Amino acid sequence: MARFTIATWNVNSIRVRLSQVLDWLKTNQPDILALQETKVIDASFPWQDFQKIGYQAYYAGQKTYNGVAFLSKNPLGKITTDLPNLQDLQRRILGATYKDIYILNLYVPNGERVGSEKYFYKLDWLKKIRDYLEQSLYQYPKLIVLGDFNIAPTDDDVYDPTQWCEKILCSTTEREQLKGILDLGFCDSFRLFSQELNSFSWWDYRKNGFVYNRGLRIDLILISKALQSYCNNCKIDKTPRSLDRPSDHAPVVCLFN
């Protein structure tokens, strides 16, 4: 397999974060960057800025909320924004092919609070994603599912598991839904490699969460079995989180070769 890097980053508004994303792309040169929470309608997506630095943009946005995108050095194929079993006005899904790899960029619903209406929407949404992935694996054994999952897979991905016990992003039911996806034949690429304790990808803006490393690891790159032997590294890049006016999420990068 030719060397290939893919990354995911919830940017919390592409318009506010545009210069940071451009700088990060110039420095890191991933083949593909998947974005979440772009928060722009398609007509306002700043695709020209990315084209100038050698990236083609694919996007599915809406006003104010959600919005997903791919920035890619090479053209992507088979762009999908809705799944056969999941048609939603909320723009949270973007699928594309790159060579023989299928890539699914997800902005999983937050869920607000365990037991809330949004929580059940999240669980139902994840079940539909699972069913779609189960089918897709037949056609695309090489499958990458990445994005903001809004689930911390285990207590090792939580700065204070006691405080977060059975809270949104950490509840047993959410974790079981994620496990249901992993059990199809995916792994959490971050855990294929040794990592520092307390590695997180999201820190609350409030109460200096980043300064005290009070975070969660909710941004994931899941890879199917057919890709595992090619995966050489996965890491979280905390540097953009320390910039002025940052996103509350850090990029996660996965390398194949």
Add this chain to the structure above:
DNA sequence: ATGGTAGTAGCACTA
């Protein structure tokens, strides 16, 4: 502190 901060929009909602 049923708080806190940020983005969008221009208020209240979402995260």
